[in-house]
Amino acid sequence: MKIISSWQLASSGYALTVHNQDATERLPRExxxxxxxxxxxxxxxxxxxHASPAGLVAARLVEVEAxxxxxxxxxxxxRGRTARNAVMFGPPGHAYVYFTYGMHYCVNLVCQxxxxxxxxxxxxxxxxAGADLARRRRYGLADxxxxxxxxxxxxxxxxxxxxxxxxxRLCQALGIDRSLDGADACVPGGPIGISPPEAxxxxxxxxxxxxxxxxxxxxRAADLPWRYWLAGDDHxxxxxxxxxxxxxxxxxxxxxxxxxTMHG
DNA sequence: TGCTCGATTACCT
DNA sequence: GGTAATCGAGCAA
Numbered sequence: 001m002k003i004i005s006s007w008q009l010a011s012s013g014y015a016l017t018v019h020n021q022d023a024t025e026r027l028p029r030e031x032x033x034x035x036x037x038x039x040x041x042x043x044x045x046x047x048x049x050h051a052s053p054a055g056l057v058a059a060r061l062v063e064v065e066a067x068x069x070x071x072x073x074x075x076x077x078x079r080g081r082t083a084r085n086a087v088m089f090g091p092p093g094h095a096y097v098y099f100t101y102g103m104h105y106c107v108n109l110v111c112q113x114x115x116x117x118x119x120x121x122x123x124x125x126x127x128x129a130g131a132d133l134a135r136r137r138r139y140g141l142a143d144x145x146x147x148x149x150x151x152x153x154x155x156x157x158x159x160x161x162x163x164x165x166x167x168x169r170l171c172q173a174l175g176i177d178r179s180l181d182g183a184d185a186c187v188p189g190g191p192i193g194i195s196p197p198e199a200x201x202x203x204x205x206x207x208x209x210x211x212x213x214x215x216x217x218x219x220r221a222a223d224l225p226w227r228y229w230l231a232g233d234d235h236x237x238x239x240x241x242x243x244x245x246x247x248x249x250x251x252x253x254x255x256x257x258x259x260x261t262m263h264g
Numbered sequence: 265t266g267c268t269c270g271a272t273t274a275c276c277t
Numbered sequence: 278g279g280t281a282a283t284c285g286a287g288c289a290a
Contacts, residue, residue, distance in 0.1 A: 065271070074271075076286095084286060101272045102283030108271090121271055168272050217271055240272095 024049065025199040029186040032092035036066035036111040036118040041210050041228045043109070045197045048122060050174040052191065055133045057174045059125030059164045060202050063229040063236045065215045067108070069117035073220040077117030088117035093186035097171070097178055104168030107176050109185060109194065123216065123227075125164040126235040127173060128200045134163050134173035166237045208233065216240055 027046065032039055041064075049058035067075040069088070076085045076098065087096040088110055096108040096119050108119035127134045139159065164170040171177070176192070185193050209231040214222055216239055229236045 067271075076271080079287085082286075098271085099285060100270055102270090102285075104272050104283095106271060123271085166272070215271070219270090 024051075024193055025195045026186055026188070026193040027093075027196065029091070029093040032109060032111050032186070033113055034111060036068055036120050037226055039109070039111045040064045040066040040120045040226070041212075043120060043122075043194070044210055044228060044230055045202060045208070047128060047195045047197065047200045047202060048107075048125060048170075048174070048192070049129065049195065049200075050176055050180070050192045052175050054175065055130055057130035057134045057137075058128050058195075058200055059170060059174060060128050060197070060200065060235075061122060061125045062233045063124035063227070065121040065123055065228070066111075066226040067119050067121060068226070069112075069119075072224070072226075074215065074218040074222070074224075075117070075119075077119075081117070085117065087182045088119050090114050090182070093184060095176075095180050095183045095185055095192055097176060097181040097183075099178060101168075105171040105177050106167040107171055107174075107180075121167060122170060123167050124229075124235055124237045125170050126233070127160075127163045128202060131160075131163070133175075135159075137175055138163055138169065138173050161234050165235050213239070 031042070043061050043064050045060065047058050047060050049056055067077075069075050069077045072078055077088045081089050084098060085096070087094055088108070090110060091114045092110050092112060094110045096110055097105055098108075099105055106121060108121045111118040111120060162169060164173045180192060183192050184190050211229050211231045212225050213227050213229075214225055215227045216237065
């Protein structure tokens with residue numbers, strides 16, 4: 001295996017050697033064989049790419065979240081293995097893609113050795129290659145030039161920022177769906193991969209300040225600070241916290257009338 | 265078998 | 278800021 005580059009990630013001191021067996025550098029599997037809370041900040045600045053028959057789209061990662069399996073009530077794998085989350089229980093470096101809200105896909109990268117179902121959710125990125133294809137996927141053929149003529153008040157600059165801002169948008173821009181569930185991001189020749197920042201001419205990871213805070217849109221374990229993002233980057237998604245979910249009482253017909261109040 | 269909820273987004277006011 | 282869209286997973290009965 002040809003070693004083409006080596007550097008040290010600023011956030012954790014994790015020494016990384018990148019190997020090259022095909023056209024694009026990939027982070028090695030051992031990079032992902034660690035707790036998700038260690039992998040997540042190290043992914044910031046790195047580049048997720050998907051090479052499909054239509055072309056290659058790549059995004060520099062600016063926002064991620066760690067999900068820690070049995071340790072984490074908000075993790076899909078918290079309650080054990082199911083058909084949907086089976087990939088999380090497998091070896092590290094694979095993509096776990098799931099479908100949510102009836103219309104969106106979200107992509108995770110599996111961490112830890114097989115049997116420890118941890119993963120890092122990719123929440124947002126900045127498109128650094130294949131922007132034309134990304135625009136077509138996001139806004140359609142007529143809007144591939146990035147103009148805002150089709151709808152509403154969104155201007156071109158906002159559209160560029162929003163190409164991969166949010167987990168659903170990122171998957172749409174990169175053309176990621178359930179067909180890529182289980183895809184190996186570390187194997188040479190595979191359709192998806194994670195590359196170090198320098199592979200796409202980006203600044204080194206850790207060159208900007210990494211911020212840490214609570215995760216977005218979850219109701220369980222919402223206080224855990226397992227969301228990581230690059231401070232001041234426009235491509236980070238808007239933070240929206242959910243109120244803590246309280247156990248719902250059994251629906252008893254008389255109960256609502258007795259209570260009277262909808263919310264405490 | 266049926267129901268509820270969700271690691272979201274786009275559009276409208 | 279509010280809400281509709283939309284459907285699969287998971288749970289309860």
